[in-house]
Amino acid sequence: MFQPPAGVSPASVSIDRRTVLRGALFGAGALSAPGLLVACGGGPGGGDTVSFGSNYSDAVPKKALAKVVNGFEKSEKKTVKVNTVDHNTFQENINRYLKGSPDDAFTWFAGFRMQFFAKQGLATDISDVWGDIGGDYAGALKQASTGEDDKQYFVPFYYYPWAVFYRKSLWQERGYEPAKNLDEFVALCKQMRSDGLTPIAFADKDGWPAMGTFDYLNMRINGFDFHMSLMRGEENWQSAAVKEVFTTWRELLPYHQKGANGRTWQEAAQSLDQKKTGMYLLGMFVGQSLPEASGAEDIDFFPFPEINPEHGQDSVEAPIDGFMISAKAKNVDGAKDLLKYLGSAKAQETYLASDPNNVATNKSADTSGYNALQQKAVQLVTGADHISQFLDRDTRPDFASTVMIPALQEFINKPDEVDGLLKSIETQKKNIFTT
Amino acid sequence: MTLPAVNRDPHGDPDRRREGSTQPAPTARPPVARRRGRRMRRFTRRDVGVLGVVVGAALLLDIGLIWGPTVASLGLSFTDWNGIGDLRWHGTENYHDLANEYPPFWRAARNNVLWLAFLGLIATPLGLFFAVLLDKQIRFSRFYQSAFYFPVVLSLAVVGFIAQLVYSRDYGALNAIIGRTDSPTDWLGNPDINIWVVMVAAAWRHVGYVMILYLAGLKAVDPALKEAAVIDGANEAQTFFQVVFPTLRPVNIIVLVITVIEALRAFDIVYAINKGRNGLELLSTLITENIVGEASRIGFGSAIAVILLAISVGFIAVYLSQVFREDGR
Incomplete structure (x- = not known):
């Protein structure tokens, strides 16, 4: 039989209220208990x-x-x-x-x-x-x-340093060599593409991995000092220097895996593991998601290539x-x-x-x-003049999460609309850094 | 939500009779209005005291847990508080920045409206349609009923995880089924289409929920009404829309409220998929992103929360005015 919902008869409601009240009193007691625990927990200080x-x-x-x-x-x-x-x-x-x-x-x-x-x-x-x-x-x-x-x-x-990771066996088989500068890097990408590979694995569904690419491009093009002062909110995002970072990135984007905003970094790593992609710029933790390659110790990396000779490869991103x-x-x-x-x-x-x-x-x-x-990672970091910490550690957390994550995803969706994007970043940066 | 459940519990009845000792156990149901009048006169001083405490406690809880935070959010939305420093008056700047300089905001507002329209205009009528079909006692109706109802027992976060298995560009089931493995569609990464496929996933669950509510309502419709309509020469559609549907009014209101609530509180499914970014922005995820995370833009996030509150209050006001008009009649 179908029962009418709520409020069947006043008598039954009153009993329910009492039950509820009893429950509420009990609940209040339970709620206050953690409060007491917290109050006690504050003071183990002093002594040993x-x-x-x-x-x-x-x-x-x-x-x-x-x-x-x-x-x-x-x-x-x-x-x-x-x-x-x-x-x-x-x-x-x-x-x-x-x-x-x-x-x-x-x-x-x-x-x-x-x-x-x-x-x-x-x-x-x-x-x-x-x-x-x-x-x-x-x-x-x-x-x-x-x-x-x-x-x-x-x-x-x-x-854990960030670098361009690849599978040694694949590279030996195809005769690829690590790229030292941007021209070599683009040539390598073209070679891989003609070999039927997607050159660069890429994912940004989580919002943060693309920050690594931005950091390296900016440090290679404009240098560590500019990067850090940009992160501190002291540079203009609409400047030619920042714009060059995005236009360079735009030229490299066709060699990246498509649909990055719908892919997690683990899925991108999987494509590297399956030798569908040629290389992947990520932190050393990428090894966790390369079951086949790490089992065979088949992972290697090279530092992100030089773009502006003035800065060479003097900076390493190593949170x-x-x-x-x-x-x-x-x-x-x-x-x-x-x-x-x-x-x-x-x-x-x-x-x-x-x-x-x-x-x-x-x-x-x-x-x-x-x-x-690990040995190679030590060499990479000890040889560096500057160590950056990753975008979301080098700038204000509110700027990184509420401005940069949506902005970089937007760039990946519409790489041709850089001017409007940089204007929006600059306006929001002013709002955030002035507070 | 537990109240009606307790009411329906048959074991509750003897208990109730025992405790309500001052009141003779009602054998037949007297008319509600008369009964209420008798109870009013029977309030003793003790009753009034108890009522005072009970109502007072409820009122205090209501003020402390609901109105207090609401007013606090409203106040904070005019500051630039970051959770650490001092409160500084910021005027309406948060609202200005929100509307003019924060691109995710309008996407989120649009998505919330889309969500409401999709659930209200597509998912809910579909649920009603399924309920009507299943009410016809077709073969295997039990099976269909369970199949449609099954998603309702899953939390929306779980639906979000399932959606990722289906929609993933590289490894998802959908692209494999429709044979798009060479140039796969990026269902979740393309900001022009991801909101639609996610709403389909949310509707998958919502349809079952609405269906079960209407099914219960339809079972309670007196078959005599339908017979009378048929005798009067009404066809199937007329019988449904002019006779059956109007008697479902109580269910309609519940379904309407549920649909609006589901649309406004939508959060878990997009948060499970990509934290509500890149086309999946919702006001609720923006609030979380700004306030709860490390960002701590509490003033700014509160301004978004106030907007969501204003929208919710709009719906609540319309609903309450409807209910009061009904009661006044």
Whole structure:
């Protein structure tokens, strides 16, 4: 029989209200409980305990980091309380986290993303830590750990460079050679196309991978300094310099896989793995998605080719992950000891032994256990004059996510309408950077 | 939503009789109006106190959880707050930037309207159509019913994942089925077509939902009405549109409300596909992108939220005025 919906008879409604009320009271009790827990959780500070907020939430990195922390606890006779939060959640809540009751030390990224919070007074100056560990780090790494006030706020842990990856066996079979400059690169693309391959794998459904292409083109055409000041909002996006980046990109676009906005980077990697595409500009993590190639150690890379001889190949995009101390830290000395330890060669070796998808930042770290790809990555980064951190780490997060992601996707859809696009970016940049 | 479910629970009845001790167990249903009048007079002081507490608590929760945040959003939309620094008055600049300098905004507004039109003009009538067909007791109607209803048990986020398996340019089922593997159609990456295929996926679920509601409504229509219409010489279409459909009015209102709500709150499916970018912008995803993520453009995002609120309030006002006019009659 069909029952009429809601409000059958007043009597039944009143009983329901009581039930609901009972439920609500119970619910309120349950809701207040986490509040109490939070209130208690704030204060393990002082003494020999260091609290440590970690975004190493995936199984492999989490386990690897636990081993490192164990080592610290043994050698320093201190206790570390690790609070692991899901990687994305940690990132999205970083503002509220640092303003609320943050842990003493926490995991974060180098570059503007670090400088932004240092400038807001949410991080502790750790220049004295750098006095101890500085000798173990290349100048570019120190630069990436330094705030706008020339003080250090960050200890680097590992990095993963971006480069043009390819399958060695395919290239040997067809006799391809890495391209050193733009002309060679275009010639290589043409060769691949006539061989029936799509020259460059390309995906931007996730919104961020195309940023890597933009960064390299800009650094190769206009140089590292221009790129960084563009990222800081100090250059005009409608300038001829920026326009050249997009017109160069437009000429290369026909060699890229079509339909990039509908493809994830994993799908693009799959096409490289299946030898349908010739090469792929991405971070070293691409290896995770090349099951066939990485099983056979059949991956290699070359640095993004030179475009303007003035800048050569002097810059490398290599995002660095590391650690900071919050401004509200209760146990600053303990946290500094922890960061000193994390910056040591020994700690990084311990970590990379369990998570070999990255490269240690400490230059005295033992590299004998590295695979060929890691070895080559070390050479690439140590040979670089400048290290960039990737667009979304080198500029304001709001500019990267709400302006640049839609803009680059728009460019991929309509590469011929560059002028209108750059005008729109410039207007939005002014709105964002003036706040 | 649990209230009606509890009402229907047959085991609830004895319980109710026991607890309502001051009230004689009703054996036959007295007319509703008379009963209500008797109850009014029977409120004791204790009842009034309890009612006061209950209504007061509800009111406080309503103000604290709904009106408070609403007013706060409205206030924040006139600032440039980033979640960290001080609040600074920004006037109507957020609204100006939104309308003139933020390209995703108009795409999102257009998509929200499209979504509403698509669900309202295509998916909902289709659901009604299926319900009418299934009500005819055709063969295998149980099977069709389950098949159409099945997607409703999936969350829209899951529908989003399924849509990606179907529509993916390189590895999707659709391009393989229609044989476009040489020059595949980029169903999800082409901003001119992706909103349509995603709405088809959303409608796939919506049709089943609407169908089951109408099916329940149709089963409750008195067959005598249809017989009378046939005797009076009405044909099939006339019987349906002039006799059956008007009696479905309560269901129509529920379906209308559900359709509008589904269109305004659409979020999960596009977020699962590409976070609501590149042609799939919706007001809800822009709010999330600006406020919840690392961007923390809380002032700007609040301005988008206020626009969505204004649209929702428009629909709610129309709906409520309808309901009140009905009650007043």
